[in-house]
Amino acid sequence: MKKSATRIPAFRTGKTVILRPVIEEDVPLFFEWMNDPEVTQYMETHRPVTLPQEQAWFEKVSKLEQDSVTLAIVVKKTKACIGCISINKINSREGTAITGTVIGDKRAWGKGYGTEAKMLVLDHAFNDLNLRKIYSYVIGYNDRSLAYARRCGYVEEARIPNHFYRKGKYWEQIILAVYRETWETLVK
Numbered sequence: 001m002k003k004s005a006t007r008i009p010a011f012r013t014g015k016t017v018i019l020r021p022v023i024e025e026d027v028p029l030f031f032e033w034m035n036d037p038e039v040t041q042y043m044e045t046h047r048p049v050t051l052p053q054e055q056a057w058f059e060k061v062s063k064l065e066q067d068s069v070t071l072a073i074v075v076k077k078t079k080a081c082i083g084c085i086s087i088n089k090i091n092s093r094e095g096t097a098i099t100g101t102v103i104g105d106k107r108a109w110g111k112g113y114g115t116e117a118k119m120l121v122l123d124h125a126f127n128d129l130n131l132r133k134i135y136s137y138v139i140g141y142n143d144r145s146l147a148y149a150r151r152c153g154y155v156e157e158a159r160i161p162n163h164f165y166r167k168g169k170y171w172e173q174i175i176l177a178v179y180r181e182t183w184e185t186l187v188k
Contacts, residue, residue: 011071012120017113019071019085019120026072026081027051027058033083033104041166042142043102066090069124073101073117075108082108085117087125087134095132097125101145110144118152119187126180133179139164140171153178153186 012019022030031054033039040046061070070086083103090097099121103114125131136154138145154176163173 012124013076014116014120016076016111017116017120018074018076019117020074022058022061022070022072022084024058026084027054029081029104030054030057030084033102036104036106038106039102039104042139042145044164046166061086069121071121073103073113075113080105082113083117085114085121087121087129090129090131092129092131095130096135097129097131098135098137099125100136114145115148115151118148119183122152122178122183123187126183131180133177136176136178138174138176139166140174141166146174146176149176149178153182155182 008020008023010018010020028051031049031051034045034049034054061068067090068086068088069090070084072081073083073085074081082105083101085101086099088098088100099118101114101118103109122134125134135157136145136149138149140159155178156174157177158175160173160175162170164171
């Protein structure tokens with residue numbers, strides 16, 4: 001796990017992770033992760049990404065957008081950036097959005113960092129953005145993502161058969177959602 005060179009103030013702080021803005025020094029890490037098939041097998045992205053493409057992504061998420069928030073996930077103890085989490089397609093009128101998480105540093109998998117990061121970003125979604133329902137989409141074979149979403153209060157709302165083509169066959173998309181009231185109960 002590489003340390004981030006620049007000290008950036010924390011946006012949200014948990015017991016083991018910090019959520020902070022994505023910085024330019026993170027781009028090489030994201031570039032590496034977005035080209036690792038073991039990481040991207042769980043994502044919609046499945047093509048190689050060039051460094052200029054990753055830089056363009058950074059430029060896009062660095063702009064003040066009304067419909068998305070993207071944050072780096074940093075291990076509190078080591079200050080290492082291990083991934084990112086986002087709130088996308090924020091719909092203030094309906095009170096909904098979609099979250100997405102990537103833990104790119106495989107050494108950080110299975111340690112609870114994603115769960116804590118999700119709970120922190122849900123705090124922002126519900127208590128700052130005043131949203132009422134947050135979706136998350138999971139590819140059918142991503143048991144780890146499904147389990148951590150459930151730990152954060154998400155419940156299954158639908159399954160779309162044959163949605164993703166991976167590993168030589170089609171997989172379903174599982175649509176999960178958590179409501180503010182369910183999340184608040186978990187936090188208490």
